[in-house]
Amino acid sequence: MKLPSGVRDWLPQEFAFKRDVEERIRDVFRSWSYSEVLTPTFESYEALEQGLGERLMQQTFRFADPLGQSLALRTEMTTPIARVVSARLRQASLPLRLAYVATAFRYEEPQLGRMREFTQAGAELIGASGAGADAEALFMAIETLDAVGLPDARFDVNDAAIVDGVVASAGFDGESAETCKRCIAERNLVALRELGSGHAVDPPTFETLLRLTMTRGRDDVLRMAAPICATDRSRAALERLADILRRAEALGWRERINIDFALLRDLRYYTGFVFEGYIADLGFSLCGGGRYDQLLPRFGYEVPAVGWMVGVERILLALERRRADERPRNEVDVLVSGSDAVARSERERGLRVRLDVRGLDRDALLAYARHKEIPRVLIANCDGVEEIVVDRDR
């Protein structure tokens, strides 16, 4: 039997490795006092649609129930969480800190780092705005990549409001502003130059915009953007970014964070601060997030929110390339033969116990224990229980 394309099985050793990574991520969630939640794998398309950009909409697995109601598999977790918070957690005091580790589904061309079923882990800080909340999302993500064993991960940050401000100063509005932002997000300099020559732009500002699109740095980016941030919103965003960088510096993370003016992520979704984390050896990002103040209002709950997520399989891919998963895995602490009671008392001590169900003799039990790297064997018979410590240096 063949599997459909874009999904996979997880065999014991691979799955143990995945679980291990997920547990390390959960430890970080706990240490930041986030509570884990879970929503249904599928729900009504109408609810999920609230958070979907055009691309995700095309990638949604949709189907109908027998009564013809349109359902869909979740493509990510932020929208379902926004729905739950709006519908069921309005009495809860703000800010809310919710986290998840869950599978999501997208109809994509399956390829490296992109499957049709995948696992996302993430956290949402709902009902708080400002640099402190934005920094919390970023810092949690940094600690998460540290915790899974990727301490060399780098993070790029930006704010959609800064780009809006610069694009407006350069003379773009309405549709041309959208096109301009899309070119910046793709870092398509060729298209950007063409766009600039076809519009009545302010030439010096447009030159700065082009330069910004290629510049990545810290204070230098803030300095370059400051004079052409025309709106109050964009000036406030610059202040926030500067504040986040100062906080990161105090934690010793200065060198790991850069401002990338072309980092915009999903344009329909994010309203302010955005970030992405990556390592040099993979060609795609490992984690990302940002502020999405317009999502909960679409469910009728007027609160701001910031969140981030990490692709669990992408982390596994990154670790795999470094061969960090080659440590031997011993699944069994003790092999027990001839007594259910002995086995139970070993389990009660918290050990991982394997029972012999084949009635093997003493030699066969020892051979099996050596093969499986089981350190102890307990053989019970009418004379009592014989304990053998298995010689591992063979």
Added chain:
Amino acid sequence: MNGERLVIALPKGALYGESAARLCRAGIPVPQDVGRRLQVRSDDGRAELLVLRSADVPAYVEFGAADCGIVGKDTLWETDRSVSELADLGFGACRLVVAARRSDGYHEGARYPTFLRVATKFKRSAQAYFSERDVPCEIIALHGSVELAPLAGIADAIVDLVATGRTLAAHDMVVVDEIARSSARFVVNPVRFRAKYDALVSLLERLHDA
């Protein structure tokens, strides 16, 4: 720059020579002829070159198997690969056009048949062009010598690249409309652009000046 080795994807075939010459002038000593080798170190050892079928360059760059590459815009039209297009290098210029037999008179305003058959290597671009103009058509995907299709009677028109127009003229065909202009582009992997920022920006500047 400081010693970061770049992996550069280059297209085999028509664009290779000019790409190699341009890289040489930008300070990366690339051999003019790589023979049958697919993986080549630059003469100073500072860059590694992957010599690929042109259509595969975007995939290698998107996955980060190469940090950057040179590829014709015509190839980028036909893929969904997300790579950042940092510069138009200008060479390899050609036009993507609709062409047909001179005798059909489409270039002088004769109407297309109600269901147009179009032979092309550029399926996506052709589809987009005709659906934008609401012309019902059937795309016949071919891999080469597309200009033969109308003569052999399997298509009414073709969508193909034209550099000098001599091939068309030799088959008594004419350009009906220009769809787009192509030339070689310098593309980078979006994440590598950040991870190897200094090396890539410096290469981009040298390519501009070269």
